Amino acid sequence: MDSMPAPSSHLGATKSENPPLQVPWSERERATRLALAGELVSAVTHDLRQPLTAIEMNLSAALLFLSGDEPRTDRAIEALEDIFAQQRRMSEALQALEDLVVCREPRHERCDLTALAREAIALIRADPSMRETSIELTVGPQTPAVSGDATLIRQALLNVLLHAIDASGPRPAGGSTEPIRGAISNLEDAVEAVVSYPKPADGPVTSTGPGLTLARAVIAAHGATIKIDESSESTVRVLTTWPTYAG
């Protein structure tokens, strides 16, 4: 029987003693995404429950319309057409989930950053444990479209918002707290999305964590930038800039 390796005598082993695991970046990124998948599943499940309910109702209604003494084919056809629409909706929800966990090059499509930010906020509000979180979004005039992969950009914005919620600390029971503020504005050749949150009283802001790591990866893959500004005494700002869509 092989002998067990001796345990390390101290935890502060140097780099040369314990070389880092040679895991490719893409694999680490994928692992990070998988770690987040658990949280995302609840949001995606919500997206699937709605069309599944509609399909069940439409199928049952169509059967009833067709099986009566005087079959109502027009109403049955309406129900069947709705089933197709709901089936497509489910496919899109599943595709969105797959996009998040499977490695692939981001697409460079025309994306509305404001719409994606609103979707990210809606996903947060769909989680009952975060429904009381106050998020305010302001949008500047004439914000152009940005270039990228809508699913990934929405995820990056979602992760920045989740980071802001975590970093700003627990909400006081029954009391109000400063809202998380989002702002989208037009720069010369980019669109800026800023998320501001109250600076935590205890300790510095952590600019790492799986959520922000994934956001950084998505941002880098899109040629966008991210910066955390802690110069204010009371507020932390996470600034991201996204290249505008050139066509």
Next chain:
Amino acid sequence: MQDDAPLVAVIDDDTATCRAVSRLLEAVGYRVRTYTNPRDYLDELDVAPPICVLVDILMPEVDGLALLREMRHAGSDVPAVFMTGTGHVPTVVEAMKEGALDLLSKPFTADALCSAIARATDSSRRVHGERRDLVDLWRQVEKLTPREAEVAALVACGLLNKHVAMRIGTKEKTVKVHRGRVMQKLQASSLAELVRMVDRLHSEPIPFVKLDGVEARRPRAADIITDVLTRERSQKQA
């Protein structure tokens, strides 16, 4: 669709769910009104109230629980069946505490939906019937003068005419006259029936009810009866 078919209100911010649920309920014989914004439903609360509401818990702006609270505050006792896409236990518990008659977890089957709506319809009809009886009783009671209301309560407490006379400072003969008028105005055929009527007024001290969108208020005579009954019972206990 028959015009007198029971009306169900479906409230869900998801248009496709609203449309599909509405289609099924129409196929089984209900009339349906759909709302993607709960505020629109609250605005129409008094216009042809439904027999029950089917409402999603999680909605932006006003959620299902807040909607039910506002309905109750406005005097609507329409039974509510909740739909939910989340198994979040505190939310489910809160829904039941708020008085949800049933809770359907999405995706639910057509059978589950129809059973829940049928139960809500039965409950609504029973409550509606009880409310109508109470309003009928109020209409009879409001014919009583304050003195007759007092006599009705004292007689229902089991006091003899001569004791009633002593309580209200009059003659036994006058009490007999009041008592006769009470029985006539309330259309009570026996003392037992009078006692049941008085007990109901005492056990349901609600100030008003809405019946088919019309508000009916509890008459002053009913309050007098309750006050006298409470006083007599507390004296007995003492």
